[in-house]
Amino acid sequence: MTRQARIGLFAVSAAGLAALMLWGASGLPSFGHYRGPYGQIVNHVAPSERHVTNVVTAVVFDYRGVDTLGEEFILFAAAMGVALLLREVRDPRARRNDRVSSDAVRLAGVGFAAGLFVLGLSVVAHGPITPGGGFQGGVVLASAFALVYLAGDYRSYRKLTPSFGIDLAKGTGLGVFTVVGIVSLLLGTAYLHNFGPLGTAGTLASGGTISILNIATGLEVMAAFVLLFTEFLEELAVTRAPR
């Protein structure tokens, strides 16, 4: 096909797509006029029923907790898959390169990493109260470790993230989630039904099992992302012996 014919074909199909999208967008409800009933009901019911002020967290860790458990398993399996694939081709005799940066960069990096870590803890802890929660906070925590590598060196990064500790955190996070579900089964309710003391809305220990599941998710997500970072960074920092 000539260049001109291709451009002509593209122009026709792009115009058609644009018309379809404009037509679709013109039929959307205007901003702030949500038509689905569930959002309104949950917004109305969750604060008094579950004592949380962040309804998104109540939905994720309570009303659709089983879906979240499935997502945790997906993340777990994906991180394990990456580790399995990348570890297989690695040579244990390979040499570890350390590119040490200047003192100023290291100092600034350590300061930022510490701040980032505290921010991550705060985002996880405030999951039931303000936007954020286990997933977002977990990735922030993991990025604090990545910053140690970026500003410091590979050896410090590995010292902070021993494989055993990361595996333990990863397994514990997912394990707690599963066990909480089993406990609610033993109490004679549905799987992952909220059974904890609900506490006062707006405080850190509110929401019953929502709080526990939120922290467990933070742990699991942090460990999964650190594992991913480790496997990727190992590819960069390790020179493979020539075959």
Added chain:
Amino acid sequence: MIPLQAVAMGFVAAGALAVVLSRDLVRLTMLSSLYALTLVVLFLVFQAPDVALSELVVGAVGFPLAIVVAIVLERGR
């Protein structure tokens, strides 16, 4: 739609176009990170802070890291 939302949407459109038009891989990574940032602002302006936070951590941390590692490995070969 208030003007602020229109401006945020304009930035997202410009960012998406920049990502599509860039050919250099390193530039592409930086642009897609910036594009994620414009999406974060969009979500924030449309009052979805939870989604904004998720987009921030995935777009600014997870995605660029994987791409950068891939680029470095490819260049070392």
